Amino acid sequence: MxxxxxxxxxxxxxxxxxxSLQTVSRVVNGGPNVRPQLRDKVRASIDRLGYVPSLAAQRxxxxRSYIILAINDRERTLADWRARLGTDWxxxxxxxxxxxxxxxxxRMMVELVDxxxxxxxxxxxxxxxxxxPDGVILTPPHSENRLITQLLAERNIPFARIGSNAPGPGIPLTMGDESAAHLATSRLIELGHRRIAMIAGPPQYSLSGWRIDGWKRALDEAGLPHDGLLEVGDFGYASGTRAARALLDRHADLTAIIGSSDQMTLAALEVARDRGLSVPHDLSLISFDxxxxxxxxxxxLTAVDQPIAETVSRAVEQLIARGPDGDDDAVIEVPAGLVERYSTAPPPVEAPAQAQAHAPGRA
Amino acid sequence: MxxxxxxxxxxxxxxxxxxSLQTVSRVVNGGPNVRPQLRDKVRASIDRLGYVPSLAAQRxxxxRSYIILAINDRERTLADWRARLGTDWxxxxxxxxxxxxxxxxxRMMVELVDxxxxxxxxxxxxxxxxxxPDGVILTPPHSENRLITQLLAERNIPFARIGSNAPGPGIPLTMGDESAAHLATSRLIELGHRRIAMIAGPPQYSLSGWRIDGWKRALDEAGLPHDGLLEVGDFGYASGTRAARALLDRHADLTAIIGSSDQMTLAALEVARDRGLSVPHDLSLISFDxxxxxxxxxxxLTAVDQPIAETVSRAVEQLIARGPDGDDDAVIEVPAGLVERYSTAPPPVEAPAQAQAHAPGRA
DNA sequence: CCGCATCTTGAGAGCGTTCTCAAGACTTGT
DNA sequence: ACAAGTCTTGAGAACGCTCTCAAGATGCGG
Known part of the structure; x- marks a missing residue:
């Protein structure tokens, strides 16, 4: 037993x-200078015995340690954690x-940091x-946390910053927030909308700003206004409710809202329902995440799809490929796509398609 | 630089x-037989230098390796993965x-197994x-995979089986599926429901059976029928749609459905909406997960809350506490709770409250 | 105050790899 | 055929820690 x-x-x-041990090691690591015949023999033994090198010993x-560490945000309590709902980061x-x-x-390990x-x-x-670890992957909001990036730089550990394009140490990767917002806004304009509001994320997140930029750019390009059409939330549901109400109160002629998170957009949906507005017929909604x-x-909801999996995958590749060097400052941008579902449609006909610069609100 | x-x-x-090295090691590992004075001195040095032992070297x-490995299911493609929607396992x-x-x-590491x-x-x-790893945590459907459990037993690695109460090697943990189903069903009976159907999960999962058991038991205790009130799905949305339709077609007097997964229950909600049934006024729904x-x-949705986090936490504790021994066969049961939201209410008055004996429906 | 048990400390080996460096086998150019 | 490479292989140290075991310090009963 x-x-x-x-x-x-x-x-x-x-x-x-x-x-010898050394020869086996060479074969395992694909080292050069091993005669094919010998290599095959060793490989056969490896397969037969089912040998797999011990990570610990390799380290x-x-x-190298063959470990990539991913840093994620940790909520303090289980309740907080669950409240993050829908975050499948x-x-x-x-x-x-x-x-x-x-x-x-x-191997990838996850570290939860508060x-x-x-x-x-x-x-x-x-x-x-x-x-x-041979590399660290930082996700928002840690990507731009000075304390953390400095610590990493000091220790000379290569790291990737997801959702950050600032200069400085670390490989910056973004998910094309500016162009995604531009794309979403353009799509709405294309459908005929002329009053397109945005509920943005908190300013501590760079990507909040990028999304606003993209939205503004699309609006500017089409000669549409954006004054008073911006509200700021904190990505959470409650803040979305507040923002949507403010927006709808202020602009009777609003026909579309872009929310910077699923939760906030869902909140907007709820607000619309409460006010008897049909989505998408009276109000179009596009979400982020x-x-x-x-x-x-x-x-x-029609939503901008954050290519998280692919971005992380790219980050891993970069970390493994580049050694400790690689001061290549180029920002890697993994483009986000727009998934069209059923919360977007042309604006109600009562809203005349231009000529009247400003839509008269809905019946 | x-x-x-x-x-x-x-x-x-x-x-x-x-x-000496040895003394430091003893202090770090809380070993006995170190004079307090020395211990403090060593501790001070540790703090000052910021020493943290290397996992690899310890291994x-x-x-011990100080690693617990959690085995999770892996979908083959990104699309499949995303289709699992809502699974925040x-x-x-x-x-x-x-x-x-x-x-x-x-440290915990995650392994994705197809x-x-x-x-x-x-x-x-x-x-x-x-x-x-010093221990392995198996989640459904791997918990009852013979190949896997045998491999682990052979290698003499302690492991926990979540969602399995079968005898055999490994520590069994369940989330009280039987009693949770019983609880959910009882709650509906309490509200006055008399025709309570269930959309069960696939039979390969033991927990599917346990949930059916709990449902039946509650029904039996109240003298209510269950014939024809059971449909089987695969946890997925489409199967839920199919099952809900079948159930509603078969029983015009159905006033409540318990779904064995969030997806299936959500599908039932959609079916109800399509048929002009108001949830919860015409039909009550309780979900699992x-x-x-x-x-x-x-x-x-009112839902049975799977205490996954706590169950895993318990599993970790068990694995760490027990050594390779611990043939204690007792099943550890972490009870699931019922989170009441807005998909449950007394049945419509049209559903006659039967000879009284059973709940009088709502006023 | 002695002898023995117990507590405290340290020395040295060993874990499974890869690294460095050196030795032998093979080429190649002349 | 010989010197000077280049390829191929292996020996031994090193990585940072814990284990085993032994030695010195301390305590206790008589």
Missing amino acids: ARVRKTVTIRDVAEDAGV MSGS VDQMLLGGILTCSQHGY THSDHVERELGAALSALQ NTPIVRFSQPP | ARVRKTVTIRDVAEDAGV MSGS VDQMLLGGILTCSQHGY THSDHVERELGAALSALQ NTPIVRFSQPP
């Missing part, structure tokens, strides 16, 4: 194949990250010391 | 504190798992060899 299965080590393989001797990250990592023989905590540095520092919840509202 | 920051090792601490020498697991792990100085793949064994085996999507339907 419970006969202890000894782990297969590189030594067992070496013996089995009748070569010990080699210069972690799911997406894992899909993109784990798969890409394993393709390169790497932004509000005073000891972010200590927490993160401990994780870095324990794991000694495209998390799963948005497919189950009534109607399902 | 880029001065390479040397990692702080146990040796540095030993030197700083003027003691190398010690008998991974999020929940991480919350429960990572936090609990770090409390004990452990159930449909032929080489599950090879994939998993490789992960086990590379990581040498309580993933975030369920809070944004119209109306928000």
Whole structure:
């Protein structure tokens, strides 16, 4: 019973194949200068014995740890966590990250960091010391956290900043927020809308600004106004309710709203319903994020799809490919797409298609 | 520039504190037999230098790896993955798992395994060899996968089976599916419902059966029928639509449906809407899972809340506490709660309250 | 105040890899 | 056929920690 299965080590393989440890190591790591014949022999032994190198041992001797650490936001309590509803960031990250990592023989680990905590540095520092990851992936809002980026730079650990295009250390990746907002806005203009509002995210997030920029640019290009058509929320549901009400109160002629998060847009949907506005016939809605919840509202929301999985995947690739060097400052942009569902339609006919610069509101 | 920051090792601490490596190690690991005075001195050095032991090195020498591996299902493509909508399993697991792990100085890693793949064994085996985790957490549908449980038992790695109460190796944990279903059903009976149907999950999942059991038991206890009131789905949306239609076609007097997944229940909601049935006034709905999507339907769904985070947390604790021994066969049951939202109400008055014995419907 | 048990500390080996460096086998140019 | 490479292979140290075991310090009963 419970006969202890000894782990297969590189030594067992070496013996089995009748070569030295070093040769096996070379074969495993695809090193050069091994005669094909020998290589095959070693490979056969590896397969037969089912040898897989120990990550820990590799880390010990080699210069790499084969670990990529992804830093995610942590809510303080379970309740907070659940309240984040619909945030499938972690799911997406894992899909993109784990798969890409394993393709390169790497592993991804997730670290949950509390932004509000005073000891972010200590927490993160401990994780870095324990794991000694070859690369770190920062997600918003950590991507632009000075404390964190500095710590990483100091320790000379390559890292990717998702959702940040600021200069400075670390590889910046964005999901094309400006163009996505531009795309969404343009689509609405195309449908005939002339009063298009935006509920933006909080200013601490750079991407909030980018989205506003894209929205404004599309409006400007079409010669449409944007004064008073902007409200700021915090990505949460309640703030969306507030913003949508303010917008609708202020502009009777509003026919479309772009929300900077699924929650805020869902809130706008609710506000519209309360006021007897039919979506999309009276009011068109476009959301940002495209998390799963948005497919189950009534109607399902047209949304800008954040390519999180792919972005993380790209980040992993960059971290693995570039060594500690790579001061290449180019921002990597993974474009977001627009998923059209049923919350967008042409504006109500009562809203005359221009000529009357300003729509007369709805009956 | 880029001065390479040397990692702080146990040796540095030993030197700083003027003691041997061994003593530092003992202090770090809370070993006994160290004079308080010395311990404090060492602790001071540790803090000053910011020493954190390297996981890899600990694994190398010690008998433990301080790694818990969580096995999750992997969909083959990004599209499949996204289609799982609303499944925040991974999020929940991480919350429960990572936090609990770090409390004990452990780390959690996630491995994505494709159930449909032929080489599950090879994939998993490789992960086990590379990581040498101290424990493994299996989630449905892997919890009852013979190939996997055997592999683990063979390698003598402690593991937890979430959503399985079968005998055999591994620590079984359930989320009280039987009693949760019983609770949900009882609640409906209490409200006055007499025709309560269930859309069950696929039979490959044990929990599908448990939920049916709980539903039947509550019905039996109240002397209510269950013939023809059961439909089976696959947890997916489409199957829910099919099942709800069948149920509603068959029983004009149906006033409540319990769905074994959020998706299926959401589908039932849609079917009801299509038929002009108002939820909850004409039809009450209770869902299983309580993933975030369920809070944004119209109306928000009353749902059985799967305590995934807590279950995983318990699993981690068990794995860490028990050594390789622990053949304690007791099933650990983390009870699920019922979150009442707005999809449940007394049945319409037209549904006669029967000879009284049973709830009088609503006023 | 001695002898023995117990507590405290340290020395050295070992974990499974990769790294560095050197030695032998093969080429190649003349 | 010989010197000077280049390829191929292996030996041994090193990585940072914990384990085992032994030695010194301390405590206690008589």
